[in-house]
Amino acid sequence: MTSISPYFTNYNQFPELIQSALLVVGICLISLLFMYFYLVLKRVNRVIRTGFQAKWSMEINQLLAELLADDDLSTTQCVEKYTHKFKKLPINRKAIKLIVEAEIVRFHQQFTGKTAEILSGLYVALELEKIAYKRLRDSNWENQVHGIKILAQLNIKQAAPKLVALCDDEISTLRMEAQAAFLKLSDQAPFRFLDRAREHILDWHQLVLLEVITTAQDLAIPSFSQWLASKNDSVVILCLKLIRQYQQFEAIPNLLDLLDHANDEVRLLAIELLGQFEAYAHESELINRYKTANKNEKLAILHAIGQIESGKQLGFLQAQLVDDSYDIVIKALLAIKKHGTVGEELVKQLYETALPKNRLLIDHLSDHRLIH
Amino acid sequence: METHKPKILVIEDEELVRNVLAFRLKKDGYEVVLAKDGEEAMKELATQNFNLVLVDIMLPYVGGLELTTHIKSTPKTKDTPVIVLSANGLEQVILDAFALGATDFIVKPFNLAELSIRVKRTIR
Numbered sequence: 436m437t438s439i440s441p442y443f444t445n446y447n448q449f450p451e452l453i454q455s456a457l458l459v460v461g462i463c464l465i466s467l468l469f470m471y472f473y474l475v476l477k478r479v480n481r482v483i484r485t486g487f488q489a490k491w492s493m494e495i496n497q498l499l500a501e502l503l504a505d506d507d508l509s510t511t512q513c514v515e516k517y518t519h520k521f522k523k524l525p526i527n528r529k530a531i532k533l534i535v536e537a538e539i540v541r542f543h544q545q546f547t548g549k550t551a552e553i554l555s556g557l558y559v560a561l562e563l564e565k566i567a568y569k570r571l572r573d574s575n576w577e578n579q580v581h582g583i584k585i586l587a588q589l590n591i592k593q594a595a596p597k598l599v600a601l602c603d604d605e606i607s608t609l610r611m612e613a614q615a616a617f618l619k620l621s622d623q624a625p626f627r628f629l630d631r632a633r634e635h636i637l638d639w640h641q642l643v644l645l646e647v648i649t650t651a652q653d654l655a656i657p658s659f660s661q662w663l664a665s666k667n668d669s670v671v672i673l674c675l676k677l678i679r680q681y682q683q684f685e686a687i688p689n690l691l692d693l694l695d696h697a698n699d700e701v702r703l704l705a706i707e708l709l710g711q712f713e714a715y716a717h718e719s720e721l722i723n724r725y726k727t728a729n730k731n732e733k734l735a736i737l738h739a740i741g742q743i744e745s746g747k748q749l750g751f752l753q754a755q756l757v758d759d760s761y762d763i764v765i766k767a768l769l770a771i772k773k774h775g776t777v778g779e780e781l782v783k784q785l786y787e788t789a790l791p792k793n794r795l796l797i798d799h800l801s802d803h804r805l806i807h
Numbered sequence: 808m809e810t811h812k813p814k815i816l817v818i819e820d821e822e823l824v825r826n827v828l829a830f831r832l833k834k835d836g837y838e839v840v841l842a843k844d845g846e847e848a849m850k851e852l853a854t855q856n857f858n859l860v861l862v863d864i865m866l867p868y869v870g871g872l873e874l875t876t877h878i879k880s881t882p883k884t885k886d887t888p889v890i891v892l893s894a895n896g897l898e899q900v901i902l903d904a905f906a907l908g909a910t911d912f913i914v915k916p917f918n919l920a921e922l923s924i925r926v927k928r929t930i931r
Contacts, residue, residue, distance in 0.1 A: 496823060503919060504830035538823075545824050548918035 484530075491531055495524070495538045502557070503542070503550050510549060514556035521561055536563045540585055555589045564591050571597055576609045583609075587616035595621040602628035611640040615647045618654065625654060629662050629670050636669035645676060660686035668698045675704040679711065687714050694724045703735050710739025718748055725751075734766050741770030746777060756785065756793060764793060768800050812838040813858035813930050818848040818874065819892070820866050827919070828861065835923055837930075845869025852878065857887055858930050864893040864900070872907055879908035888929045892917070 570582025601613035693705035755767035864871035
């Protein structure tokens, strides 16, 4: 076997180039050894950590399973008894604390009722919410979202004030999660975030909020018309949808103000709502708006007049039958038809005097198999 | 004289839920046999008699609905009541489970006290 010692003993006798090459080889070898050592260390560390986590997870899992089967006690008694048991664990160690938190959250996802209440109680009693609060202050928004989700899932009501600032964060996902959580956790004013919402509430975000609002228990529903003057159009749109959901007829005067709103979607929704709420007294406002409306609004106004079905605007609807747009003519005919027997009779009369193209339309619309 | 405890087979791949169900049902006075997948469950069903089977729909290898079909089509087990557990509460899934012969259906997350009552009612 060739010894490498001559390279060290005769090092100074080698030419400079060889000396440099030997130096580089030496550095590379040492670096490689360090890298191997580092990788082995990391792997050993991971094995130890995984074993540690598995051991404690199992122990905590068993304790929680025991707790959940122990339903002879009241929620408070159960929380007290098991807080004491959990405090016997080395819960002051951060790693153990994180395992306890993860296990409580995992258990909480599976159960409802008293079981879920006990788990939330235990979470607070062990002061684990401090971990979630710390996550709320994290610079990584994904960690912040994680913290918010845990607080919302475990129904930690006292966390609501800490979420206010995040409800208007520039990161849309974070904003949405914070708003959804705030709605769930705030007892005093769950919709307060709408007062200060400057960021856009995206469409999918509105769906999430609508789901939270409509499925939440004990949520005090306010009059959403108070936010119809908001400078944030997406807040106005969300509130219009909520006004429809909760049939808030008292919002009709505010809806009239929105007929001149700068946002197309807001105007359309306001018209649709006036129709759905059958705002008899305000048909004239819709007719006035019709003169300057774009095509979509015109269609919405005609539909709304059909829904209101007062019978006072049949002349106006008839006048629209000469419009160049088929869509307008169809909507006007449908609106006339919606006026019950009077409407049906009028359509028959119109058929006699109608232009051939309109006759075809009337024939088509008279087909009762079609749903319009 | 030793009283005979009703025997329940719990088939659930999630260890956490399996443990809680085992604790709870033992506490309610039942003998509990645990299986973590459909294959294990089939072995237990072939060798033992059960008063009730509690099965999760989402299982590795053999799914909960397939297992229900197996139980209901095997002469030895066809009269054993089956309660299906599922995180999917879609109407069609529930209808499918009942069509295959499930006695009851519980949607996750669930209330343990309610599960206890349903098990008791089914076994009685």
